[in-house]
Amino acid sequence: MNQEIAKIFYEIAEILEMKEVAFKPRAYQKAAQSIQGLDENVKTIFEKKGIKGLEEISGVGEGIAERIVEYIKKGKIKGYEKLKKEMPVNISELVSIEGVGPKLIKLFYEKLKVRNINDLEKAARHGKISTLPRCGKKLEQKILQGIEFYKKSHERFLLGDVFELAEKIKSRLSELKETEKIEAAGSFRRKKETIGDLDILVVSEKPKKVMDFFVSMPEVRHVYGKGLKKTMVRLSNGLDVDLRVVDEKSFGSALQYFTGNKAHNIELRKIALKKKYKLNEYGLFKVGSKKSEVRIAGQNEKEIYKKLGLQFMPPETRENTGEIELAQKNKLSEFIEEKDIKGDLHIHSHWKVKKGLIKERIKKAKELGYEYLGISDHTKFLAIEHGLNEQDLLKQSKEIERFRLHVSGFKILHGCEANILTDGSIDIDDKVLSKLDYVIAGVHSQMKMSKEKMTERIITAMKNPHVDIIAHLTGRVIQRREEYEIDFDKILRVAKETGTILEINANPVRLDLNDVKIRKAKEFGVKMIISSDAHQNEQMDLMKFGVWQARRGWAEKKDIVNTMSFKEISGLFKKPKKKRF
DNA sequence: GCCGTTTTCGGCCCGACTGTTTTCAGTCG
Structure with missing residues (x-):
C-alpha cells in the first residue's frame, strides 16, 4: 500500500507543478519519498496509532495524513481523482522520458492532446512538437531519442555488475597521466543495491584530453554530450556514465555533492x-x-x-x-568495516560431487586474511544441489577433522545449510545437527505461502535449538524474485528470544537482509552474520557487498558475529542458544 | 502543504545545461 500511495502523491506533485501551484508539489514529493522509504505499512501505523501516527512521518502533516486515511478506507483519494480528470494523462510514464517534465506534458496535452508515450512519439514523428512555442527541432529529436531509450527499458543495474565496470573505468582513467584524482560518486559510492547511472569525478589540468580519452574507451557505445566539465556516455551494456572534471580545490565539495543523496x-x-x-x-x-x-x-x-x-x-x-x-549530536556510531570480518561461515564445497574443494576454499580464505572458515554445504532436500544426507555429513566431519590436523594457523568449522521444510522442521536429523559446529537453515522451496504460514514456518525453525543462523530470510532475488511475505517484527522478536542469528547474504543479487531490515534488526538487538554464500572460490570476494549493505543498515562491529575471533565464535556456538546474547 | 534554536506565519536548496531567444523557461541532478 505504501508504494501505491507514494505513486499517487508523486503524480499529484507533478499535476500541481503543471498547474504552477507553488510549494505544494515539493510537499507531496517529500511525503511520497518518506512513505516509500517507510518500513511499516501506513495501514498498520494508522491501525496502531491513528491519524496522529501518520503525522509523525516526516513530511506528512494534517492534510496529507487525511489523504492517506482516505486511501486506506476507500481505496481512492477524491482530490486526486479530480486532478486526474482535469489532466487525464499518464504522467508517471511521460516524465520518465529524458527532457520531458510537467510543463512540457501540459503543453503537449493542451496543444496536441498527448496522453501517453505513444501519442508523444506520433506527435514527434509528425513534426508537431517543433511547431509549439519554445520548442524546436532539437527538442523533437531529443524526445524521440528519449523514447527510444525508454523502450529499451532503462532499468537499474545491480551494484555487483556495476562494480567491476567502475573499477575498470577508474583504472583506465588512472593510467592517463593527465588525471590526478579519480573517484566514483553517486549511488555507487553510497553502495546502493541497484545503480541508475555512474558518476565519476576526476581532477585534471587537461580536461579536453581526459574527455577525449573517455569517449574513446572501447566500452562506450553512445555519446550524449561532451563538454570540458561534463561528458555523458552510454556503455555497450546500457549503463549511463557521467564524467566530470573538477578543480582540485573543489574536489571534496564536488564529491560530497555528487554522492548525495x-x-x-x-x-x-x-x-x-x-x-x-x-x-x-x-x-x-x-x-x-x-x-x-x-x-x-x-x-x-x-x-x-x-x-x-x-x-x-x-x-x-x-x-x-x-x-x-x-x-x-555527535551520536553517530562507528560502523562495521571490511577489515573487521574474521571469517566466512556460509561456504559451499559441493562435497558430494567434488572432494578437493574444501582445500581450495581454505586457501582462498587465508588469502582474504580470515582467521577461520565454515564449510556449509546444502543438505539432502535440495537434490538439485547434491545436498548431503546424515551419513554424508558425518563423513564430511571426519574429513574436516583431518584438515584441522594438517592446516596450521587457521581454523575450520563444520556446518551445513539445511532446509526449512514447509512445516518448519529441518530436513536433517537433530542428532546429526547436534554434532556439527553450527547450523544454517534456509527456505529453498514453497516460497509462495501466506504471510502467516511463512512466518510460522520460519519461527518454528528458529525455535529449533540446533538452528543457529537463518540464511537469506526474505528469499528475494533483486529485480527477479519478490520477497516472501513475512511478519518481520514477529520474526525479530523470536530471533531475539531464541538467540537465533540472521544472515546478511552478501551476494549482490540477494543482499538479504536489506538495509532497512538490518537497521531494524539492530534496533531489536538481534545479532547478524555476513556471509558470502560462495559456491565458487571467486564468490568469496563478495563479502564486501554484505559489509556495505550492513553499513547502509547502520550495523556496528558488535552487531555482526563473524567479527568475533575464532575462540569467541566457537565458544558462542557451544553455549545453548538462549544464553548466547 | 509542511514546519519551526531566526518563525505558529512566512518561508520553502541550488547551480548547470539546453534550446530557445536575445533574457529565460524548463529540466536535471
Whole structure:
C-alpha cells in the first residue's frame, strides 16, 4: 500500500507543478519519498496509532495524513481523482522520458492532446512538437531519442555488475597521466543495491584530453554530450556514465555533492544557510555583507562536514534517514568495516560431487586474511544441489577433522545449510545437527505461502535449538524474485528470544537482509552474520557487498558475529542458544 | 502543504545545461 500511495502523491506533485501551484508539489514529493522509504505499512501505523501516527512521518502533516486515511478506507483519494480528470494523462510514464517534465506534458496535452508515450512519439514523428512555442527541432529529436531509450527499458543495474565496470573505468582513467584524482560518486559510492547511472569525478589540468580519452574507451557505445566539465556516455551494456572534471580545490565539495543523496544534500544546505554559509559543488562559502564570499572548505570532503558542525558520515549512510540529526549530536556510531570480518561461515564445497574443494576454499580464505572458515554445504532436500544426507555429513566431519590436523594457523568449522521444510522442521536429523559446529537453515522451496504460514514456518525453525543462523530470510532475488511475505517484527522478536542469528547474504543479487531490515534488526538487538554464500572460490570476494549493505543498515562491529575471533565464535556456538546474547 | 534554536506565519536548496531567444523557461541532478 505504501508504494501505491507514494505513486499517487508523486503524480499529484507533478499535476500541481503543471498547474504552477507553488510549494505544494515539493510537499507531496517529500511525503511520497518518506512513505516509500517507510518500513511499516501506513495501514498498520494508522491501525496502531491513528491519524496522529501518520503525522509523525516526516513530511506528512494534517492534510496529507487525511489523504492517506482516505486511501486506506476507500481505496481512492477524491482530490486526486479530480486532478486526474482535469489532466487525464499518464504522467508517471511521460516524465520518465529524458527532457520531458510537467510543463512540457501540459503543453503537449493542451496543444496536441498527448496522453501517453505513444501519442508523444506520433506527435514527434509528425513534426508537431517543433511547431509549439519554445520548442524546436532539437527538442523533437531529443524526445524521440528519449523514447527510444525508454523502450529499451532503462532499468537499474545491480551494484555487483556495476562494480567491476567502475573499477575498470577508474583504472583506465588512472593510467592517463593527465588525471590526478579519480573517484566514483553517486549511488555507487553510497553502495546502493541497484545503480541508475555512474558518476565519476576526476581532477585534471587537461580536461579536453581526459574527455577525449573517455569517449574513446572501447566500452562506450553512445555519446550524449561532451563538454570540458561534463561528458555523458552510454556503455555497450546500457549503463549511463557521467564524467566530470573538477578543480582540485573543489574536489571534496564536488564529491560530497555528487554522492548525495539529494535529500541528504538539501538538509546539508539548509544547515549551511542557518550558519550563514553557502554550500554547492564548488565549496562551502561564508557569505559576508555585500554578498562577498570566502571559501572555508572544498578541497576535502571531511572538512565540509566538520565546518557544518557534523560528524563525518560514511557515504553508505547518506540517505537523510536520520543520520544528519545524529551527526549533529555527535551520536553517530562507528560502523562495521571490511577489515573487521574474521571469517566466512556460509561456504559451499559441493562435497558430494567434488572432494578437493574444501582445500581450495581454505586457501582462498587465508588469502582474504580470515582467521577461520565454515564449510556449509546444502543438505539432502535440495537434490538439485547434491545436498548431503546424515551419513554424508558425518563423513564430511571426519574429513574436516583431518584438515584441522594438517592446516596450521587457521581454523575450520563444520556446518551445513539445511532446509526449512514447509512445516518448519529441518530436513536433517537433530542428532546429526547436534554434532556439527553450527547450523544454517534456509527456505529453498514453497516460497509462495501466506504471510502467516511463512512466518510460522520460519519461527518454528528458529525455535529449533540446533538452528543457529537463518540464511537469506526474505528469499528475494533483486529485480527477479519478490520477497516472501513475512511478519518481520514477529520474526525479530523470536530471533531475539531464541538467540537465533540472521544472515546478511552478501551476494549482490540477494543482499538479504536489506538495509532497512538490518537497521531494524539492530534496533531489536538481534545479532547478524555476513556471509558470502560462495559456491565458487571467486564468490568469496563478495563479502564486501554484505559489509556495505550492513553499513547502509547502520550495523556496528558488535552487531555482526563473524567479527568475533575464532575462540569467541566457537565458544558462542557451544553455549545453548538462549544464553548466547 | 509542511514546519519551526531566526518563525505558529512566512518561508520553502541550488547551480548547470539546453534550446530557445536575445533574457529565460524548463529540466536535471
